Amino acid sequence: MNRRDFLKFGVGVSVGFVGGRSIASNNSSRLLDTIIAESYAGYSSNTYYSESQNTHIELPSLTEDLSCDVCVVGGGLTGVSTALKLAERGYKVVLLEAQNIAGQASGMNGGQVLTAYECGMEYFEDKFGDKIAKQLWSLSLQAIDIVKSNIKNYNINCSWQSGTGIAAYKKKHFADLQEEYEIMTEKYGYTQVELYDKQQTRTLIGSDKYYGLLYDRFAGHIHPLNYALGLSQICKQKAQMFTNSRVTEIKFKQAGGLHHLTVNGKHQVKAKFVVLACNYQNSLFAPELAYKVVKFDTYVMATESLSPSLAHEILPNRMAIFDTRNVMNYYRLTEQNNLIFGGGDTFGKPDVPQVQKSLYNDLINTFPQLAGVKVKNFWYGADSMTLNLAPNFGRLYNTVYYAQGYSGQGLALSNLAGQIIADAIIGQSEKFDIFAAIKPLEITNIGVVQQAFVKMGSYYFRMKDYIE
């Protein structure tokens, strides 16, 4: 069963692949508990990135009323990249961020800049046919190109490292990777991937866990906060950006077709266009969006800096990895040899000590040679996912745009979203319309029912990871 197959299971269970995984009982010895407790001793709940950021951005909060062409709500990568692209084309842009720029998912993620989409290309082929699927494929490559060219053109120091890999966690998952490889190379003509068997994989990942690897040399990984802040430094020269400026209300389409936004309950911004870039919080302004995405939390630890020899032993070519399980782990080395190791995703209120144990257990199950390594940072953050795992873009009132539901794969896609929302506002909406045609499976927005669906799916896929 691969991640595509589970789409066929329908709404109720399809969200569960990100459900949390608990510690395998055979590992839950007292010794293990002691190792884990000692490893977390003195850890920081700041993100690794905030403790290693190479730039700081000073921005005011809004203290007056303003008018503009485009008001962007949210200062993550979706918001900043949209604002930048429009401001570069001469639009008067105001960006309003409730807290800090890139203070949420965009500045605390796993750093993996990935090819394609969480739903897999087969989903688009089935829904829209090969022609549109090929366009979506090339747009996903464009997303990575945008990140690379931003780094180059704006001279952003964010430690780009080429190479990502999908590691087969079970023997039969290798067949799925083989199929994926054939689709990518033969159907999409992609020449940047290699398929490695178990033995070859062992030379590229210092773990006995995997049965094969799909390596992608075009994708890569970065320090996401340094990237987002670097991009924001450029953006702030061209757009008006405000932090600690929470949009508390939007009255759409008032006199003259303008949208009226209230900020911090006090000040007004009037705009011809609005871009909602608040991730899972967009529904505050458009309740219908709550039916389209579900919020989930995902967890990350950064280990202490590993010795060069240990770092080389576990990831000799320094690629970023995620595995093929429904409830996966993702990891990569930083420039300073800290291992950023994530996973254990949950819905609803997390049991943090339990997740910490589970994540450390995953770490040493993957790399027994790391048992006892200290955790320097442990943090978690939220992202939005759709039930079909495809991104959700759309338009409201003709002049309000939104992009959300990147389903854990938004580091590259948020940059693409910025580019194509800007194009659409300028009047070139072909690319935006391709995404807007992908309709998410909708569920009730009644919190309690959503949680029940999510929990069912969560348990289902957690069980499948063990049983299959």
Ligand SMILES: Cc1cc2nc3c(=O)[nH]c(=O)nc-3n(C[C@H](O)[C@H](O)[C@H](O)COP(=O)(O)OP(=O)(O)OC[C@H]3O[C@@H](n4cnc5c(N)ncnc54)[C@H](O)[C@@H]3O)c2cc1C
């Ligand atoms: C821990 C973690 C690991 C991840 N790992 C990866 C990975 O390795 N690779 C990958 O591709 N993706 C990853 N993702 C997903 C990726 O980070 C997100 O999909 C992407 O950053 C979403 O960007 P965004 O700008 O849409 O949202 P966000 O970055 O969440 O930004 C939304 C912003 O809107 C602001 N906001 C909300 N409400 C208001 C309001 N009322 N007024 C003003 N501002 C408001 C928020 O404060 C926030 O700053 C991960 C996510 C997390 C949380």
